[in-house]
Amino acid sequence: MNRKTQTRDPELTRARILDAAEELFVEQGFSAVKLSELARAAEVTKSLIHHHFGSKEQLWEAVKNRAFERYFQAQMAMFEEAGEPDALLLRRSVEAYFHFLRDNPGVVRLFAWTHLEGDNHCSDLDNQLVGAGAEWIRQTQRRGLLRSDVNPTHVIAVFVMTCTQWFEAKCHHQHWPDMGSDEAFLEDFMKIFMEGVTPRK
Amino acid sequence: MNRKTQTRDPELTRARILDAAEELFVEQGFSAVKLSELARAAEVTKSLIHHHFGSKEQLWEAVKNRAFERYFQAQMAMFEEAGEPDALLLRRSVEAYFHFLRDNPGVVRLFAWTHLEGDNHCSDLDNQLVGAGAEWIRQTQRRGLLRSDVNPTHVIAVFVMTCTQWFEAKCHHQHWPDMGSDEAFLEDFMKIFMEGVTPRK
DNA sequence: GCGCTAACTGGCCGACCGGTCAATTGCCTT
DNA sequence: AAGGCAATTGACCGGTCGGCCAGTTAGCGC
Known part of the structure; x- marks a missing residue:
């Protein structure tokens, strides 16, 4: 189970999104953060954020x-x-x-x-x-x-x-x-x- | 110079915008406030906000x-x-x-x-x-x-x-x-x- | 191997954002 | 009375927002 060679790793993806989201939310607050910006920062697609967290609000709660x-x-x-x-x-x-x-x-x-x-x-x-x-x-x-x-x-x-x-x-x-x-x-x-x-x- | 019978009163308009803006900004913060919502609350048109204050940022500064x-x-x-x-x-x-x-x-x-x-x-x-x-x-x-x-x-x-x-x-x-x-x-x-x-x- | 599930992608959407502009109108000056 | 100007309007703009969806693909249990 080597994560480096795996092309898919949902746990790591979730963590990447959470980390990037925390950084942005901490910096700018909820409403100033744009999902597109967050997607770029986390190096994932916007859809993936919705796949893992449902909505911007739910992501904020998770963070x-x-x-x-x-x-x-x-x-x-x-x-x-x-x-x-x-x-x-x-x-x-x-x-x-x-x-x-x-x-x-x-x-x-x-x-x-x-x-x-x-x-x-x-x-x-x-x-x-x-x-x-x-x-x-x-x-x-x-x-x-x-x-x-x-x-x-x-x-x-x-x-x-x-x-x-x-x-x-x-x-x-x-x-x-x-x-x-x-x-x-x-x-x-x-x-x-x-x-x-x-x-x- | 009776303000009640005047149809135009820039000072009062400015004040109405500032009052409504303060209330909304205080409540929601800068980025969560929408100019359309503010215009409705202040009972003015959105363009009038720009006419008197230039931009959302400048209005925030004024508030x-x-x-x-x-x-x-x-x-x-x-x-x-x-x-x-x-x-x-x-x-x-x-x-x-x-x-x-x-x-x-x-x-x-x-x-x-x-x-x-x-x-x-x-x-x-x-x-x-x-x-x-x-x-x-x-x-x-x-x-x-x-x-x-x-x-x-x-x-x-x-x-x-x-x-x-x-x-x-x-x-x-x-x-x-x-x-x-x-x-x-x-x-x-x-x-x-x-x-x-x-x-x- | 095979198939199912979930991870993931890209394109797309309607809504609505902040902002602009030309046109109109009321007030003040003279 | 008229002219000028600022106040005000509403239509409109390009951009982008959060979110959705059909389709593709990797991994895992059987």
Whole structure:
């Protein structure tokens, strides 16, 4: 079963289409992408796209599903290799999330497009993730290592939204006067955030 | 010069087109909007759109310019009626910004679309705004009322991005387990943020 | 080998896209 | 009163969009 010598390979064809589609959708959004352009990029005929995915909309869904699955798997993996729920774990999680977004700019843009569409079909997986994270924070609060007068879900929301927006709108605020690099910003954000969630006597 | 009895009123026509265009662009983004649909919504002919704005792209620019000018004027007005630079001013500014975004969802979406386009043509006005805000924070830091080991621009970035993303991705986070209302989230965010920027002995 | 299925092709389609243009009409100036 | 000009109209354009379909061909089970 050598794929190099085969003239037909539906799996590979599907993958080629998905890859090219993801690149174009991430770059331009759903409606700006033309199937002819996509066909050229994926080196397949337009008809083949319809054969494998049905329609442009269905292809868009497939692209989003694949990307989000990758995202959730990466996040879940992060969860599994974590240790005791304490402040350091929270700090490390935020940093890991920030760096994940930095290294996966496509995911950030895909999220942004789907948000603008009002799409929330990925909420099942997402709720799982957020629920697990919130539970950790709750445990850390109970152990007295984080302040208890804030909703754990809101704590997650604050750092997720800051990280997301940092990369989503980078083209915008990177020109702000005195704005620092990714790492400089993360450092200052961590100072503010960790200080903000630390319990007071 | 009664506009009601006039059969022609270019100013009003322009405004009608701009209004309808803003609504559609905000909703669907640039490329998804069709001029025919827009013409119907604005109750003008398609040719009239071209007569007044030249092309779809130029109309998009005009819509963005008008909206952003409104945005900057609102922000600048907020600046002018402010008092002494202290922590309370910062708190009030964040709350005002949050509520402004809540009351102007179109602006949030317009920002999001332009970010995805990589458009940063509004940076002049924006830099002014951020520069002025950062200067305030710097003064407050000098007076010992805010911690001094963080970049003032980053402080602004943190709350601007959190507020922006809250409304931009609302369709997404609002279904997270235990997620609170706008006000409940703002309250928790303010707790974390203000505690995070308060100086320590 | 043989035949069935699915992968794949090229040509085609109607719809409709953004944009143009010549002609008409209302308003302002003088 | 008239002339000029911008506002406005509707017919029209070439291009291309997403999608379809009849036909061809490769691979796989029998």
